[in-house]
Amino acid sequence: MITIATDLDGTIYKGTELIDGVKESYKYLIKNNVDIFFITNNSSQTPYEIKEKLENLLSLEVELSKIITPLNILESLFADQTIKIFVYGSSNLKKFVKSINQKITNIDQADLILIGRKNKNEISKINLMKDFIQNGKDVLCLNKDLTFPSENEDLPGNGAVVKMIEDDLHINIDSLGKPDKYYIQYCRAKNFNFDYVIGDRVDTDIFFGKKIKSKTILVESGVKNFESTDLADIKLKSFSESVPFII
Numbered sequence: 449m450i451t452i453a454t455d456l457d458g459t460i461y462k463g464t465e466l467i468d469g470v471k472e473s474y475k476y477l478i479k480n481n482v483d484i485f486f487i488t489n490n491s492s493q494t495p496y497e498i499k500e501k502l503e504n505l506l507s508l509e510v511e512l513s514k515i516i517t518p519l520n521i522l523e524s525l526f527a528d529q530t531i532k533i534f535v536y537g538s539s540n541l542k543k544f545v546k547s548i549n550q551k552i553t554n555i556d557q558a559d560l561i562l563i564g565r566k567n568k569n570e571i572s573k574i575n576l577m578k579d580f581i582q583n584g585k586d587v588l589c590l591n592k593d594l595t596f597p598s599e600n601e602d603l604p605g606n607g608a609v610v611k612m613i614e615d616d617l618h619i620n621i622d623s624l625g626k627p628d629k630y631y632i633q634y635c636r637a638k639n640f641n642f643d644y645v646i647g648d649r650v651d652t653d654i655f656f657g658k659k660i661k662s663k664t665i666l667v668e669s670g671v672k673n674f675e676s677t678d679l680a681d682i683k684l685k686s687f688s689e690s691v692p693f694i695i
């Protein structure tokens with residue numbers, strides 16, 4: 449059986465719309481026994497919400513276990529313990545953190561600062577996080593994507609705030625997203641072996657595929673890339689063009 453891992457934003461859909469040809473090619477791949485995993489750095493929706501979104505768009509059932517987001521990695525990382533977390537992010541993210549039995553606290557009491565994405569950034573909170581990080585507080589971020597694609601334009605992502613803090617403090621903040629170590633460790637622990645990794649970003653999808661030694665397919669349907677697109681094994685216009693390479 450062939451197993452593929454495909455990115456979501458910019459590869460399968462943009463905002464609330466499927467990318468042209470995805471529905472037909474997805475059905476065709478499934479019919480031909482290709483095992484399809486969805487790998488995303490998007491953490492503004494829970495894995496369950498992504499499952500529902502995919503099922504609505506594809507008109508097919510999608511297994512929850514086939515969706516891998518930084519929230520799965522967060523859950524598994526602290527599965528055996530409850531820690532106190534200061535969350536910089538959406539109310540949805542806070543709800544998820546509580547649902548996996550972690551405690552949300554003020555920054556001064558927190559064991560960990562978790563940086564997610566906010567629709568409106570709060571400079572005072574970013575400065576506060578900087579102070580605490582500089583004084584040794586542990587920090588993780590959900591991903592380092594500088595932008596993410598919406599229906600019409602690329603919007604600032606989770607990584608914009610992370611990069612600001614990293615540059616100011618001259619540090620590196622570990623991320624729970626692709627292509628970073630925790631995401632890879634999670635896939636290894638679950639024994640996921642992907643023959644192909646498909647995505648629209650070089651710095652996340654293609655780097656991830658390279659690190660886990662999969663064949664990498666870069667599609668042009670998503671964000672603008674700043675790294676060389678030549679790093680990908682195969683370059684295509686969109687997801688649907690990948691079908692003849694996979695089967």
Ligand SMILES: [Mg+2]
Pocket residue numbers: 455456457458459647648649670
């Ligand atoms: Mg993408």
